[in-house]
Amino acid sequence: MKNQMDWQLNIYLLILAFISCLFIYSSNTNFGQYSGSFIVKQIIFFCIGFAIMYIIASLDFEQLRKISWYFYALIVLLLIVLIFAPDSIAAPINKAKSWYQIKFIGTFQPSEFLKFAFLLVVAQIIEKHNTKAFKQTYITDLWLLVKICIVVIPPMLIVYKQPDTGMIMLYMAMLIPMIYFSGIKKQLLVIITLIPTIIISALVIIYFKFNSFYTEQILGNLSPHQVSRINGWLHPFEYSDSAFQTKQGLLAIGSGLFGGKGYLENNVYVPEKHTDFIFSTIAEEMGFIGGSIVIVLFFLLIYRMVFHALHAKKQYTFLLASGIIGLFTFQVFQNIGMTIGLLPVTGVTLPFLSYGGSSLLSNMMLIGLIHVIKKSYSGYLFQNTNEVEVQFDAKYSR
Template sequence: MFRKPSKVSQSQAILSPWDQIDWVLLISVVGLTFFGGVAIRTTELHQGLIDWWQHWIFGGLGVGLALWLSRSRYDILLQWQWPIYALTNLSLLAVKIVGSSAKGGQRWLSIAGFQVQPSEFAKLGLIITLAAFLHYRNASNLPNFAKALGIMAIPWLLVFIQPDLGTSLVFGAITLGMLFWANASIGWLILLVSPIISAILFAICFKVFLPGWLIWVALMGVVAWFSLPWKWWTAGGAVAINLLGGEVGQLLWSKLQDYQKQRLITFIDPDADALGWGYQLIQSRTAIGAGGLLGKGLSQGTQTQLNFVPEQHTDFIFTAIGEEFGFVGSMLTILVFWLVCVRLVLIAKNAKDNFGSLMAIGVFAMIFFQVIVNIGMTINLAPVTGIPLPWLSYGRSALLTNFLAIGIVESVANYRQRRNLYLAAKVKYKRRKAA
């Protein structure tokens, strides 16, 4: 007798293309996006703006793209490694030539009436390109390590000169995370960032405790001795470069725009210019502190509703969460981000190949760094860099980039088990044939 398919089997058939994706990860980022719209709305309640509605619309589009990507084979991207890299660099170059300027930088392209920020999509382009390159090459080899840095250098430079210091820092975090996952020496990674750390320590220790900086310089010589060939030469070179840390700092400082310099100065002492550059940080701390344990309630925060915090719907969205949802709401938000990061690492560990694993860890590095820096700057533990809070801050390009990244990672998860079953069947067939 013919039986009508049950509702359970019908639903299973509908969901079968996504039966191996990480639903915890997807539901977490969708929840963050919905909550982001709520938080954005409360910052615009008395201004008649609809950014919160656009946030949800583009979030819905992002979910659709993520689901589509998750059922597509991610390894196809291996064939498009260099076209993606070329498109990434060309889009960043186009910004410099025909892009529009705002907030001290030239970062946007006008496409079909929408302002698009190519540097956001360039993060994903870099992740795909580096993952494809390191898929075939182990970063424990020094020439491969240097080539990977060369791949990163071109888009990083194009972003840095826009100027967009925040995104250029994200590029660095992505590269360091992926090189570490590809078995690069810890010593090489430390030496890579050591001149910047030396410059910061020199500025701090020069008038306080100069031997502290000299200890760091000597330590870098030891790291070079044990991690690089031609020990005397490389150790001496590492010491020399870090001794020049002060000059390196001056060089980097001279390349920054005035507003970027002011942000760094304000981070050290926001009260020195309480009505100017320090105003935003002071108001941000006040808003988060005013939230107390449980918050003042949705749309009840005085700092939020009276618009005391500039850019609260974008880079400083966490201040609205802190004031209106309190310590509990803030910690729950951080907990969801922690869950997202854990799921990304688990997918990276269980991926069927290096390419998928590296892409997952690249997305992890991108999200983790942005969350740490964004929340850190709202509570004055990090300089203001213009880095948005993933899925919560308003920003169409950033939101779509994050969902595209999740879609690719979900594809890595979705095809892991299927590939393993295929290999098991193939091995079983060969054994039968041999018998």
Template sequence: MNEHMKKNDRFDWTLTLLLFLFFLISCIAIYSAQSTGQYVGRNFMVNQIFWYGVGAVIIAVTIFFDSFQYKKLAWILYGFGLLLLIGVYIAPESIAPIRNGAKSWFLIGGLGQIQPSEFVKVFLILALSRVITSHHEKNPIKTLKTDFILLLKLGITTAAPVGLIMLQPDLGTALVILSILTGIILVSGISWKIIVPIYGAAAALGTGIIYLVVKMPELLEKYLHVQTYQFNRIYSWLDPYTYASGSSYHLVKSLSAIGSGLISGKGFRNGEVYVPEAHTDFIFSVIGEEYGFIGGSIVISLYFLLIYHLIKTALDTNDPFNSYVCTGIISMIAFHVFQNIGMTIQVLPITGIPLPFISYGGSSLMGNMFAMGLVYSIHFHHRNYMFSSDKSLNI
């Protein structure tokens, strides 16, 4: 690649096209969702367009910083994120109101509610990437001891935001952060002799808990003092129609909407099934009902293309820090998509996780656009030199 190539050639046009397509899908789906139920008369689509504009500005700013600068900023942003989470927890309800049982938002005059955890996810990706690169620089010779120390560092770095988010409480976001940690650990170079036993034990523990909840809940009630009503989310996921009037109301409505869309859907704004929170967490239900299997498949294919592009960006850069950042972003986006779409079709339990770039929400969209800004930056500042082992240049 020519050293003096134009900036226009270094701009990530493929990512721009994908984001533009998500923007169109988001506006169309939200416009349909706001025309039903209690949303009649609300104009979420205009707000979403505004937040996309803010996201474009975030990308424009983010792209001008390179990986060296983000390495230096990683701990500052991480610390700032923790301060925001602490602020949400200790702030009075007039500033940080309780919404749906969680205290996760700041009220910002004129802008609505801002959810700090959406930005903390990206700050954490930068911090974890910094931890790994710094560790490998200081320990060029790998041993099981150095790998275990690295794993401990990553765990401690992740524990602080997870703990603060669980205090809100927000299980969905905590799971996203754990998925980010999992993805980054898998590419961190830590020996599989450490990874396999730990993740195997975690999988066995999770399976065992679900089995006890379903088969022997009395043991959990007796020894862990867990109340029966706390199992309802799992019960309503496994048998939604038994709890159709209560905890599985959203799921039953979502299944009815997507199922009634059949192959090609009912058409734009012809949805007939009322799904609560259709413009946010259950936006895929709107797409499934109005555009059917074909429309849903197109949306899923776009996410596959996005993840493929992010993987390609991670492989093209020779800066390990950039590769880890891309891996964290891939893990975050992939988990969001899998969990959100999975919960609308009963593959996974319901959690309050939005569909990236499509669900309505300023905080989620800005956080994701910041993540995409990092990808733009990696693509923009990366250069290849035919006869040089150093294939990255900081500008």
């Protein structure tokens, strides 16, 4: 087992864990925003996370296939129960009902673990579809998309209603690469790509040319929380309350200059500095150098995932890797982008750095899958790699 794990990947995770604990502690020292420190819990979460990662890495894909639908059903059930759960066990946090409150442990967010469930079941759907559909047509490709939508859209609607738009964006960042590499016809991919492009372009035109329609018909159909975040992003000086977190994050990052103020020397108040805006603490105390080191670490982490994806011998393993890569790449870009005002605030955490048990544990589960992918092509499963590779190339080259 030791030789089957990517220890270079684990080293990057350990460095990120060390940085996370350092700056979570630092984020809660100067302002007294919270009554207790989160550092002990975060250390416990990392210990549990590495244990779960190791357990998943010890499995093979046949075992993962067997549990995938059961795990998916469990998470969907927890999401449904969350809708009707009383506030005593599922109190809203920041106007979102997304967590179960577990005594002596903390909160549990089912939507975080839906990432893992989606990844397994969608990859399995695509693999089985391609195995059965020997003659590929537009009808078979559309049927594949319908099957994926039947599985992912209902739970995504539940998460959207919590509301948690940021999590929906993460799901899409994971699912889009999987669909792209599913082997469906390129012409259909072009159409799928054009639809969101046209929608985004239309929204931009409406915003600049028909602002009253944008305000009444588009913003009017969103929740007050979503409207507040959009206005705070587009008009930070007109909506100072909505943009307060973004402006404070920018101030913290900018005040760090090139070399930073030094560890524990953060003096700019930023709400939720230990969670979504952990990057602002790092950049304030360690400056441009510290922020750049963190970005390089994420680059190296994702590079190792890409390395294993390119060595995958089966379409199933390649799909899993592409989904995980898409998820983490978008999550890092979105989180850092919102802390510097480039993107709207969505509540997306910075993976492996932000405080949060559910987010951290679900991400460690995904890293466990990367280890399984590495194990699969290095001969641990004793498959006929030449035969499998030919089959995968035949499907992918459609």
